[in-house]
Amino acid sequence: MPFDIMPWVELALRWLHVITGIAWIGASFYFVWLDNHLEKREGLPPGVAGDLWAVHGGGFYNSREYLIAPPELPSNLHWFKYEAYFTWISGFLLLCAVYYFSASIYLIDAAKLAVTPWQAIAIGLACLGGGWLLYDGLCRARLGRNNGAFGAVWFIILCGFAYGLTHIFSGRGAFIHVGAIIGTTMVGNVFFVIIPNQKKAVAEMIAGRVPEARLEQEAKQRSLHNNYMTLPVLLIMISNHYPMLTSGGAAWIVLAALSISGLLIRHFFNLRHKGELRWELWAAAIAIFIGTMFFVHSRQAPATANIVTFAEARAIMDKHCVMCHSAHPTHPDIAVPPAGLDFTKDDVVVRNASRIQLQTVTNETMPLGNETHMTAEERAALGAWIAAGARR
Numbered sequence: 001m002p003f004d005i006m007p008w009v010e011l012a013l014r015w016l017h018v019i020t021g022i023a024w025i026g027a028s029f030y031f032v033w034l035d036n037h038l039e040k041r042e043g044l045p046p047g048v049a050g051d052l053w054a055v056h057g058g059g060f061y062n063s064r065e066y067l068i069a070p071p072e073l074p075s076n077l078h079w080f081k082y083e084a085y086f087t088w089i090s091g092f093l094l095l096c097a098v099y100y101f102s103a104s105i106y107l108i109d110a111a112k113l114a115v116t117p118w119q120a121i122a123i124g125l126a127c128l129g130g131g132w133l134l135y136d137g138l139c140r141a142r143l144g145r146n147n148g149a150f151g152a153v154w155f156i157i158l159c160g161f162a163y164g165l166t167h168i169f170s171g172r173g174a175f176i177h178v179g180a181i182i183g184t185t186m187v188g189n190v191f192f193v194i195i196p197n198q199k200k201a202v203a204e205m206i207a208g209r210v211p212e213a214r215l216e217q218e219a220k221q222r223s224l225h226n227n228y229m230t231l232p233v234l235l236i237m238i239s240n241h242y243p244m245l246t247s248g249g250a251a252w253i254v255l256a257a258l259s260i261s262g263l264l265i266r267h268f269f270n271l272r273h274k275g276e277l278r279w280e281l282w283a284a285a286i287a288i289f290i291g292t293m294f295f296v297h298s299r300q301a302p303a304t305a306n307i308v309t310f311a312e313a314r315a316i317m318d319k320h321c322v323m324c325h326s327a328h329p330t331h332p333d334i335a336v337p338p339a340g341l342d343f344t345k346d347d348v349v350v351r352n353a354s355r356i357q358l359q360t361v362t363n364e365t366m367p368l369g370n371e372t373h374m375t376a377e378e379r380a381a382l383g384a385w386i387a388a389g390a391r392r
């Protein structure tokens with residue numbers, strides 16, 4: 001049995017990515033919460049903008065925010081940056097290990113655009129770099145001075161990426177790249193703006209000068225943008241478990257709609273921190289979610305009334321599935337039966353009929369990248385066999 005190292009590499013990277021991602025987003029949500037809850041009251045020492053008390057894990061904590069910076073810099077100042085950097089590094093390596101290493105099955109959809117793996121990788125990387133340059137350029141332009149207008153323009157640009165990429169790559173490959181564009185932008189904000197500005201401010205203070213207010217304003221703005229980008233990016237990271245989101249020509253609309261739900265929920269919490277309860281934001285988010293659900297359902301293929309025998313279903317599976325899904329896959333990129341499914345065994349096919357339905361009929365995720373050019377008729381026939389009870 002050949003030793004297949006890739007699943008282990010993937011597991012290690014995915015684990016690291018989730019851990020560092022939680023640490024990053026957890027800390028950043030905490031600071032947004034902290035900032036929004038600071039009480040600006042009488043009797044605070046000069047230079048203190050607000051403070052608050054909290055109890056957690058049995059300890060009492062008193063946090064203060066200084067308007068510019070404290071009169072004297074503490075000897076031990078904590079920074080938050082490695083969570084963000086390692087989230088990006090692990091995420092980028094994971095993107096390489098899954099989507100670039102096996103580009104022909106996970107990333108490329110030859111029915112949309114027949115590119116070579118290297119061309120696909122070049123398109124992917126260009127989107128990551130291009131996305132950041134576009135975002136950063138717009139932020140520094142006049143548009144960047146108006147957060148609402150900027151947010152709308154950036155959202156439309158991201159929809160453009162989603163539209164373009166879902167018409168170039170496989171659904172999953174497209175979604176993960178939109179997620180990576182947003183994630184790269186968020187880490188770019190930390191690496192190129194927030195941390196350098198903080199460093200400059202600290203250096204100024206050490207030199208006995210008052211840091212320019214611009215440094216803090218810029219960092220605050222980028223941090224606010226990151227806050228709103230978080231929930232859409234998390235949705236994208238889990239989307240490849242849900243083929244109903246990533247497949248079909250309208251996948252970019254589905255992504256845009258659910259992202260709006262995420263933005264509304266984030267906005268609700270940001271306002272709630274300040275004592276404003278806007279339940280209509282939740283109502284709108286849920287309505288959009290449910291609307292999306294029916295929209296996706298309405299576009300899925302209707303069942304056919306034809307009677308399809310097991311022998312016919314078997315022949316379709318032999319033609320389109322078993323080069324990967326067998327104990328000894330003949331597909332060059334596959335070493336072990338994916339998801340443990342060996343479809344050369346009749347009972348495995350019968351037992352997994354509903355999963356086959358989901359992956360192949362309801363959504364067109366399998367065969368991966370439709371390398372075998374499975375036709376709509378074949379999918380419908382498989383669906384008809386399953387709808388009639390998936391009997392042998």
Ligand code: HEC
Nearest residue numbers: 105317320321324331334338339355356359360366367368
């Ligand atoms: C090119 C190789 C390849 C071909 C061809 C292929 N699959 Fe898959 N299949 C995979 C891989 C890889 C996975 C694991 C997917 C993942 O990691 O998300 C998978 C997973 C699955 C799953 C499990 C998904 C889940 O999580 O429930 C089902 C069901 C499935 N395939 C059905 C099919 C059917 C039916 C066909 C033929 C119509 C088919 N596959 C053709 C590679 C392939």
